[in-house]
Amino acid sequence: MTTLNSKTAAPHSVSGWRSAQSKRAIITVLGWSVALVIFFPIFWMILTGFKTESAAIADPTLIFSPTLESYQAVQARSGYTRFALNSVVVAFGSTFFALLIAIPSAYAMAFLPTKRTKGTLLWMLSTKMLPSVGVLVPIYLIFRDVGLLDTRTGLIIVYTLMNLPIVVWMLYTFFKDMPKDILEAGRMDGASTLQEVCFLLLPLTLPGIASTGLLSVILSWNEAFWSLNLTTSNAAPLTAYIASFSSPEGLFWAKLSAASTMAIAPILILGWMTQKQMVRGLTFGAVK
Amino acid sequence: MTKTRASGRTVGGLRTLSLQAPAVTLLLLWMIVPLGMTLWFSFQYYNLLMPGMTGFAGLENYEYLLTDPALWAAMGNTLLLVGWVLAITVVGGTLLAVLFQQEFAGRGIARVLAISPFFVMPTVSALVWKNMMMHPSNGVLAWLAESIGLPAVDWFSSLPLTSIVIIVAWQWLPFALLILLTAMQSLDEDQVEAARMDGAGPVAIFFFITLPHLKRAISVVIMIEMIFLLTIFAEIFVTTSGGPGLATTNLAYLIYIRALLDFDVGTASAGGVIAIILANIVAIFLVRMVAKNLEE
Numbered sequence: 001m002t003t004l005n006s007k008t009a010a011p012h013s014v015s016g017w018r019s020a021q022s023k024r025a026i027i028t029v030l031g032w033s034v035a036l037v038i039f040f041p042i043f044w045m046i047l048t049g050f051k052t053e054s055a056a057i058a059d060p061t062l063i064f065s066p067t068l069e070s071y072q073a074v075q076a077r078s079g080y081t082r083f084a085l086n087s088v089v090v091a092f093g094s095t096f097f098a099l100l101i102a103i104p105s106a107y108a109m110a111f112l113p114t115k116r117t118k119g120t121l122l123w124m125l126s127t128k129m130l131p132s133v134g135v136l137v138p139i140y141l142i143f144r145d146v147g148l149l150d151t152r153t154g155l156i157i158v159y160t161l162m163n164l165p166i167v168v169w170m171l172y173t174f175f176k177d178m179p180k181d182i183l184e185a186g187r188m189d190g191a192s193t194l195q196e197v198c199f200l201l202l203p204l205t206l207p208g209i210a211s212t213g214l215l216s217v218i219l220s221w222n223e224a225f226w227s228l229n230l231t232t233s234n235a236a237p238l239t240a241y242i243a244s245f246s247s248p249e250g251l252f253w254a255k256l257s258a259a260s261t262m263a264i265a266p267i268l269i270l271g272w273m274t275q276k277q278m279v280r281g282l283t284f285g286a287v288k
Numbered sequence: 289m290t291k292t293r294a295s296g297r298t299v300g301g302l303r304t305l306s307l308q309a310p311a312v313t314l315l316l317l318w319m320i321v322p323l324g325m326t327l328w329f330s331f332q333y334y335n336l337l338m339p340g341m342t343g344f345a346g347l348e349n350y351e352y353l354l355t356d357p358a359l360w361a362a363m364g365n366t367l368l369l370v371g372w373v374l375a376i377t378v379v380g381g382t383l384l385a386v387l388f389q390q391e392f393a394g395r396g397i398a399r400v401l402a403i404s405p406f407f408v409m410p411t412v413s414a415l416v417w418k419n420m421m422m423h424p425s426n427g428v429l430a431w432l433a434e435s436i437g438l439p440a441v442d443w444f445s446s447l448p449l450t451s452i453v454i455i456v457a458w459q460w461l462p463f464a465l466l467i468l469l470t471a472m473q474s475l476d477e478d479q480v481e482a483a484r485m486d487g488a489g490p491v492a493i494f495f496f497i498t499l500p501h502l503k504r505a506i507s508v509v510i511m512i513e514m515i516f517l518l519t520i521f522a523e524i525f526v527t528t529s530g531g532p533g534l535a536t537t538n539l540a541y542l543i544y545i546r547a548l549l550d551f552d553v554g555t556a557s558a559g560g561v562i563a564i565i566l567a568n569i570v571a572i573f574l575v576r577m578v579a580k581n582l583e584e
Contacts, residue, residue, distance in 0.1 A: 028392040034384060035398035038462070042404055044428060045416045057426040101310045108307035117304075118582055120312065122575055127319045129571035131519040133540040134564040137547045137556050138325035161318040168311055193303070222409040224522035225540075229548065239522070242411040246418075246526040253419055260412040271407030272400050279470045282463075283512065284578050287471050287505045 042264075049257035056253040070258035080259060083241035087263075089152050090237055091220040094159035095213050101160070102167040103209075107197060109168075110175035111183065121172065124165040125284055132162075132225045143230060152235045155227065159220040167216055170281040174208030175201070211277035214270050218278075221267050238263040323564070329557035336551035349558040359559070361534040362542040369453060369538055370517045374510060376457040381464025382506065386498060388465070389472045399469070406462035410522040417455045418444065418527045448528055448535045455523055460516075464509045471505035472498075504577075511574040518567055539563050 036043075048056050050066040074080045109117050139158070140149075148154030178201070186200045202209065224239040231240050242263055245256045271278070279287060333345045353359050388399050405413065421428050422443035430440035443451040475498065483493050519540040524530060530537035530545065537545070543563065547556035 024392060027387070027390045028394075031387055031390070031392050031395065031398050034387065035401040038458070039401040039404055040428075041413075041416050041421055041458070042408065044420055045412075048420060060428050060431050101314065104307040105311035108304040112304040112307070114304055118579070120308065121582070122579055124311075124315060125578060126571055126575055127315050129515050129567055129574070130319060130323065131515070131540070131563045131567045133519045133521065133543050134560040134567070135322035135326055136543065137329060137553055137560060138322040140548070141325075141553070142322075161314060164311060164315060164318075218407065222407070224410045225519070228411075228522060228525060229544070239409050239411050242409065242415060243522070243526045245415055246411075256415060256419065260416060264408050264412055267409070268404060268407050271404070275400075275403060275466060276470070279467055283467060283505075283508050287467050287508055 042268075045257045046261050047257075048253055049261045051254050051257075053252055053254045056257070070252075070254040071262070074255050074259045074262075077255075078241070078244075078259075080241075080262065083236055083238050084262070086152060086235055087221055087237040087239075090155045090159060090235075091217045093152070093156040094163065094220050095216040097156065097160040098163050098167045098216050099171075099209065099213055102164060102171055103197075103202075106168050106171035106175055107201065109172050110178075111180075121169065124168055128162075128165040136229060139226075140229065149230060150232045150235050154230055155235055155237070158226050158230065159223060162223070162226075163216045163219055166219070166281050166284075167212055169284050170212040170215065170277070171205075171209065173280060174205050174212070177208075178205055208277075211274050212281065214274045215278055215281045218267055218270055218274075326557045326560045326564070329553050330561050332554050332557075334553040334557075336553060345554060349554040353555050353558045353562075358534055358537065358542060362537050362539050365449060365534075365536060366518060366538040366540075368449060369456065369520060370514060372453045373457045373460060373517055374513055376453070377460045377464040377513065378506060378510060380457075380461050381468050381509065382499075382502065384461070384465045385468035385472050385502070386494065388469055389475075403462040403466050405459050406466065408459070410459065411526050413459050414455055414523040414526045417458070418451075422451060422454075444528060445532065448532060452520075452523060452527065452536050455527070456517065456520055459523075460513055463513070467509050468502055468505055471502055475501050507577065508574070511570055511577070514570045515567055515574070518570070519563065539566075 044060075047062070049070055050068070051064055052067055052069055055064050109121060143149045143154050148157070182204065183196055183200060186196050191199070221237075222239065224243070227237050227239045228243060231237070242256070242260055245252070245259070330349055331345055331347075333341050333343050333348075335341060384402065388395065388402065392398075419427070422430075422441075424430055424440055424442040424445075427440075427443075429443070433440050441447065480493055480497055483497055488496070520538060521540045521544065524536055524538065524541050525544075528536040530541045539559065540563065543556050543559040546552045546559060550556075
């Protein structure tokens, strides 16, 4: 762990103290302005979701009477929950399978390393770099032929495989950080591999496994290349549903905003909670 | 090493193999099968609208694609998109990382707000920007411009690619910020303090201490972003559909048009091969860097 050494230098004189104060004030104003400008589109979208359609396209104002009209309309007209359910099933389903496949693999790499381990890790990383668009045609044709187009199963398969390298990598880094002595001690007491994994490794690395799972959920939830190309209606998750607002006749800003707010809220909160682990997963441990 | 290690080598090797088999097999299939098919199709006559015309096409798909002006327009757009977004996010991300590293009231909340766009799904970001921000008459930007007496800009008609760049940069700036902020945390404060004592100003500290420290993190950001930005799709799909004309068609979108709208599997596959080659050039450098990191 890094220890933060954030003591600031002691001010040497009154004038130095003054300039430090004014510098602090400038930084505070600057920092907050930048943050608010970056966040503004999200804030505006949340606000617009509580407006009526006519208020949504009127001149921008912060003063309006909030209404849940759009939220009700989104549910009533298009069945928002159906798409939300697809997102939940696909994101959590793919995460479950990715963890299931990745845990044994990461375990082997961390605790039973061979000469080939490093090569395997790097190869897994390289599969992540294959651009999806490069394999769009074959995946589409295979899915068409075996009837997986527009099914949740199809998306779960794609997302599981898409996230598998990141999940293996993240689990590997968490397993590696675990003190080996504890596993050794368990082995001395006669624990089998399965017991070792279930009663020692998993409970001890649960926070790491949880954040790996969350990252996988976030990535699957927000994925928009495969969901747009492989689904039409039955299995369409929220990314594809929101895309349906892009048609000219569907320019209902308040409804778009209400639907979007509901679609991003859970992931935004999960993202805030897991920022640190995100970095580890997204950079494959290259930035700590 | 202990005795158990030495005697258990072959058993351990076998165990490792069986534990890794599912992940490795699946990834191998996921990579080899579609890759092989893309490569195979790229040398075939294969158009779903012309079922009679099949067979080996040699390099004809590539020839057709490489002489198609659309490909070069798409390549140019891809380069512009990647280049501009990289420039904005890396420069902006570095400056913001320095800013958010300073202590100020409510810094934690300000940081969280600033990294939020990265967690917004691409279709939402694109539509919120296209409608509520950039709409020529009712958007916030038009309102802002008019309130200070400037003419409103019709973003998607007059500056289509710029509009896409803005949206994508808004999504990826927080990514750069997040990574660089993490890297900043391992900056040696004593070194900064020592430099300050020696009379170095903030600019000198930035260029001679902070920037060299961030060098590696910055290159990681560049490479990861390049891999994702090469194939930006959803943002274009929901806003401009590649237009007007070919103004916002990048390589990914062109392949999509050829494959799923023109049903020309052969040409689309040839495009796919080109995309894979481009991505791999970047990937080689990234993998090397991570490999170096593994050794430490």
